[in-house]
Amino acid sequence: MKLGIEIGTITEAKADAIVVNLFEGVKKPGGGTGAVDKALDGAISEELSKGKQFSGKLGDTLVLPTYGKLPARYVVVVGLGKSADSNSRALRRASAAAVRACQKLKVKSVATILHGAGTGGVALETAARLLAEGSLLGAYKFMLRKSAQKEDESPKNPINTVTVYETDKTKKAALQKGLDIGITIAQAVCQARDWVFDSANNITPSFLAGEAQKIAKSGTVTCKILDKAELEKLGMGSFLSVAKGSVEPPKLIHLTYKPTGKAKKKVALVGKGITFDSGGLSLKPATAMELMKMDMSGAAAVINTMKAIAEMGNLDVEVHAIAPCCENMPNGNANKPGDIVTAMNGKTIEINNTDAEGRLILCDALVYAQEKIKPDEIIDLATLTGACIVALGKEASGIMGTSDKLSEGVRKAGDIAGERYWPLPLYDEFKEMLKSDVADVINAGSKGQAGSSAGGIFLKDFVKDGQAWVHLDIAGPAWTDRDVPEVPKGATGVGVRTLLYYLYGFKELT
Ligand code: BES
Numbered sequence: 001m002k003l004g005i006e007i008g009t010i011t012e013a014k015a016d017a018i019v020v021n022l023f024e025g026v027k028k029p030g031g032g033t034g035a036v037d038k039a040l041d042g043a044i045s046e047e048l049s050k051g052k053q054f055s056g057k058l059g060d061t062l063v064l065p066t067y068g069k070l071p072a073r074y075v076v077v078v079g080l081g082k083s084a085d086s087n088s089r090a091l092r093r094a095s096a097a098a099v100r101a102c103q104k105l106k107v108k109s110v111a112t113i114l115h116g117a118g119t120g121g122v123a124l125e126t127a128a129r130l131l132a133e134g135s136l137l138g139a140y141k142f143m144l145r146k147s148a149q150k151e152d153e154s155p156k157n158p159i160n161t162v163t164v165y166e167t168d169k170t171k172k173a174a175l176q177k178g179l180d181i182g183i184t185i186a187q188a189v190c191q192a193r194d195w196v197f198d199s200a201n202n203i204t205p206s207f208l209a210g211e212a213q214k215i216a217k218s219g220t221v222t223c224k225i226l227d228k229a230e231l232e233k234l235g236m237g238s239f240l241s242v243a244k245g246s247v248e249p250p251k252l253i254h255l256t257y258k259p260t261g262k263a264k265k266k267v268a269l270v271g272k273g274i275t276f277d278s279g280g281l282s283l284k285p286a287t288a289m290e291l292m293k294m295d296m297s298g299a300a301a302v303i304n305t306m307k308a309i310a311e312m313g314n315l316d317v318e319v320h321a322i323a324p325c326c327e328n329m330p331n332g333n334a335n336k337p338g339d340i341v342t343a344m345n346g347k348t349i350e351i352n353n354t355d356a357e358g359r360l361i362l363c364d365a366l367v368y369a370q371e372k373i374k375p376d377e378i379i380d381l382a383t384l385t386g387a388c389i390v391a392l393g394k395e396a397s398g399i400m401g402t403s404d405k406l407s408e409g410v411r412k413a414g415d416i417a418g419e420r421y422w423p424l425p426l427y428d429e430f431k432e433m434l435k436s437d438v439a440d441v442i443n444a445g446s447k448g449q450a451g452s453s454a455g456g457i458f459l460k461d462f463v464k465d466g467q468a469w470v471h472l473d474i475a476g477p478a479w480t481d482r483d484v485p486e487v488p489k490g491a492t493g494v495g496v497r498t499l500l501y502y503l504y505g506f507k508e509l510t
């Protein structure tokens with residue numbers, strides 16, 4: 001799907017469908033929507049006064065055939081919700097809902113007005129960015145592994161073009177800039193979705209390493225892949241203990257973006273890259289294992305964040321993405337419950353449960369980040385605990401860490417980006433749960449008690465005093481069974497938008 005700009009009025013657009021919008025409760029549409037209403041002899045107004053179906057609720061759509069009154073065949077009116085509640089989330093969602101309604105009409109070309117601009121002083125660039133984000137995120141479908149489509153199944157990206165109509169040509173540059181940023185962000189999210197959707201036999205640690213190297217080809221980002229021998233040299237005994245239960249070789253991916261000028265700060269992004277989590281010898285039951293190809297969602301998020309940064313540049317922050325990647329499998333070489341391993345910082349870990357493997361690979365990655373990068377801030381993303389899904393469901397990720405300022409910054413960025421985080425505590429008292437009789441720490445705490453916090457507390461043990469660090473447990477939102485306009489069912493690519501919004505400082509609408 002291509003996004004473009006045309007200078008002209010929406011009523012003249014020669015697309016198959018045109019999209020206009022409406023705030024909830026408005027009875028007499030104005031602007032582009034008003035012009036379309038007039039061309040349709042008041043069909044929209046009539047529907048608003050007599051119909052019960054459509055009132056402009058956020059994400060609702062009203063489809064009207066034009067019967068030759070306009071060059072386009074259909075008009076799609078999308079609800080923006082209450083104007084007082086209008087925010088980034090709403091504009092992104094409206095664009096996604098509109099594109100989805102157009103997909104159902106099986107049209108090829110769409111013309112749209114810019115949602116939100118003109119009302120409430122939304123900056124053009126922001127409005128265009130949100131339109132691009134919503135359109136591409138909403139149109140997404142995982143199609144990589146489908147062979148030839150049947151006629152009646154919707155083909156890959158049936159909509160070829162979405163064109164924004166704007167009458168004032170002086171606005172074109174700002175619009176184009178917003179569209180370009182939105183496209184880059186959405187494509188990064190969609191690539192993360194593709195990797196999480198795709199199967200573990202395809203998305204191996206070696207595959208991810210190859211993809212990371214491709215990102216580095218752009219020149220602004222560099223890539224280092226550490227393989228088994230180098231990880232041994234560094235003493236990553238905890239990460240390697242998980243990897244050795246599989247025939248797939250482990251990879252530690254390290255991507256770096258350095259600004260051309262002086263960096264304002266250094267941020268390390270760490271992502272859990274378990275490309276398949278069988279549980280190891282503490283084997284998962286079959287149903288719990290079914291979806292465990294998604295256990296590399298954290299790695300997908302941090303690597304694709306770098307893909308977007310490589311494309312956009314223009315960032316005065318030094319950013320590192322570190323993704324420890326391996327499988328968690330139960331072969332003859334695998335970790336055995338009770339095994340004791342030594343992490344890169346010399347700490348010994350008793351592995352009472354081989355299924356709590358995420359923390360075992362992340363602790364070495366956290367030590368690596370601190371020793372090799374000395375970052376001002378560390379943000380880790382991991383599908384770490386089932387307990388987080390029990391606590392927060394699919395709507396929010398858990399957020400915990402050592403710096404209120406960093407946590408609040410990430411949480412706020414997530415809110416604007418349309419991804420929710422809810423704080424969970426890291427009480428010192430929780431350390432009791434991870435006491436080992438034989439080693440410095442045990443990897444799995446007391447069953448059934450504060451499981452997500454226990455994961456966080458384990459990781460915190462590998463974070464030096466004074467280091468700003470935040471841990472995002474994305475186990476719930478990484479995969480959704482609900483269908484939200486901008487987040488279709490399945491892999492969500494969660495984290496990419498939050499990280500980019502945080503790093504670039506994209507602000508809420510004013
Ligand atoms: N990858 C899982 C967590 C998970 C579960 C992610 C469901 C997404 C959906 C993780 O490695 C795991 O198995 N955690 C254990 C920890 C326990 C043994 C302390 C869990 O949540 O049961």
Ligand code: ZN
Pocket residue numbers: 277279328354355356357358
């Ligand atoms: Zn596990």
Ligand code: ZN
Pocket residue numbers: 274277295355357358383384
């Ligand atoms: Zn796992």
